[in-house]
Amino acid sequence: MSVTVRVPAKVNVQLAVGAARPDGFHDLANVFLAVGLYDEITVTPADGLRITCDGPDADQVPLDRTNLAARAAEALAARYGRSPDVHVHIAKDIPVAGGMAGGSADGAGALVACDALWGTGASRDELLEICAELGSDVPFSLVGGAALGIGRGERLTPLEVGGTFHWVFAMAGRGLSTPAVFREFDRLGEGTDIPEPVASGELLAALAKGDPDALAAAVSNDLQPAALSLFPELAGTLAAGRAAGALTALVSGSGPTTAFLVRDPEAAAAVAQALMSSGTCRTVRTAAGPVPGATVAGR
Ligand SMILES: C[C@@](CO)(OP(=O)(O)O)[C@H](O)COP(=O)(O)OP(=O)(O)OC[C@H]1O[C@@H](n2ccc(N)nc2=O)[C@H](O)[C@@H]1O
Numbered sequence: 001m002s003v004t005v006r007v008p009a010k011v012n013v014q015l016a017v018g019a020a021r022p023d024g025f026h027d028l029a030n031v032f033l034a035v036g037l038y039d040e041i042t043v044t045p046a047d048g049l050r051i052t053c054d055g056p057d058a059d060q061v062p063l064d065r066t067n068l069a070a071r072a073a074e075a076l077a078a079r080y081g082r083s084p085d086v087h088v089h090i091a092k093d094i095p096v097a098g099g100m101a102g103g104s105a106d107g108a109g110a111l112v113a114c115d116a117l118w119g120t121g122a123s124r125d126e127l128l129e130i131c132a133e134l135g136s137d138v139p140f141s142l143v144g145g146a147a148l149g150i151g152r153g154e155r156l157t158p159l160e161v162g163g164t165f166h167w168v169f170a171m172a173g174r175g176l177s178t179p180a181v182f183r184e185f186d187r188l189g190e191g192t193d194i195p196e197p198v199a200s201g202e203l204l205a206a207l208a209k210g211d212p213d214a215l216a217a218a219v220s221n222d223l224q225p226a227a228l229s230l231f232p233e234l235a236g237t238l239a240a241g242r243a244a245g246a247l248t249a250l251v252s253g254s255g256p257t258t259a260f261l262v263r264d265p266e267a268a269a270a271v272a273q274a275l276m277s278s279g280t281c282r283t284v285r286t287a288a289g290p291v292p293g294a295t296v297a298g299r
């Protein structure tokens with residue numbers, strides 16, 4: 001018997017970042033939108049814990065116990081007093097170290113898959129608690145849709161979304177380390193007064209209305225200057241997407257994936273084509289959101 005779980009990527013339509021906390025993390029007002037780019041996690045009983053991965057970025061995924069999917073299986077097994085004897089296979093389509101929460105998706109997916117395989121029957125709150133221990137973005141990968149994350153981004157409030165938003169994503173030739181981008185944010189902000197992060201009323205209203213023009217006017221990412229500082233070539237990608245008619249262009253989370261909001265699937269195809277021929281990125285994908293979080297796709 002095996003269980004397969006499908007988990008989406010995310011884009012941050014608002015990422016407001018406060019000053020570094022004593023524990024090194026930053027308080028956020030993090031507005032997540034789950035988009036239809038997916039990793040698929042399949043778990044099968046095995047003699048011990050084993051991770052395998054396939055997909056275009058598979059060679060960049062750690063297959064040891066640092067993999068978030070392995071950590072998720074171990075955390076659930078420990079809580080229920082059993083051995084994590086499971087083979088976790090990751091069919092990876094979400095870019096690695098791209099600011100789209102691919103590792104977090106695999107953590108949430110492995111958790112839901114092992115819970116179903118082992119018949120653990122963990123409550124939603126228990127699963128969310130384990131997710132928050134695994135990483136700040138992991139709870140959102142479990143719930144999907146759209147949500148405001150406060151604290152480290154792990155304390156979620158679901159958000160109403162009044163329509164489907166269409167996106168183009170440009171994947172970069174290399175990754176960016178999330179801690180390095182937060183460190184650069186700290187460096188750039190040295191000596192300045194960093195305000196408390198708050199969600200934008202205009203942005204939440206635009207999401208609720210499903211209005212792409214209003215959303216385009218309201219998106220923001222406080223990590224974008226830091227990502228551009230570490231990866232200046234991204235400015236060229238953002239400019240190419242804007243010139244091709246995107247309603248707005250921004251870095252997704254800590255980057256380096258860049259996200260382009262467009263009005264409809266036709267505009268998405270045109271912007272994707274223009275970005276591809278601009279030579280400013282490795283590859284281009286289109287996806288719409290919101291979509292549901294980690295979902296059992298087969299057993
Ligand atoms: C920036 C965001 C935006 O959604 O995503 P990505 O762009 O990485 O996908 C997240 O905050 C990333 O969340 P996640 O990747 O789960 O981070 P974690 O494993 O919890 O933390 C990794 C490191 O990032 C920094 N970190 C993370 C979250 C936070 N609120 N403050 C931080 O300073 C810390 O240096 C921490 O050690």
Ligand SMILES: Nc1ncnc2c1ncn2[C@@H]1O[C@H](COP(=O)(O)OP(=O)(O)O)[C@@H](O)[C@H]1O
Nearest residue numbers: 066067068096097098099100101102103104106
């Ligand atoms: N299942 C996983 N998939 C991808 N990366 C993982 C995974 N588990 C751990 N990692 C590590 O986490 C780092 C960040 O990965 P990822 O979640 O893809 O990016 P981001 O945090 O930018 O969204 C990777 O470089 C890798 O070392």
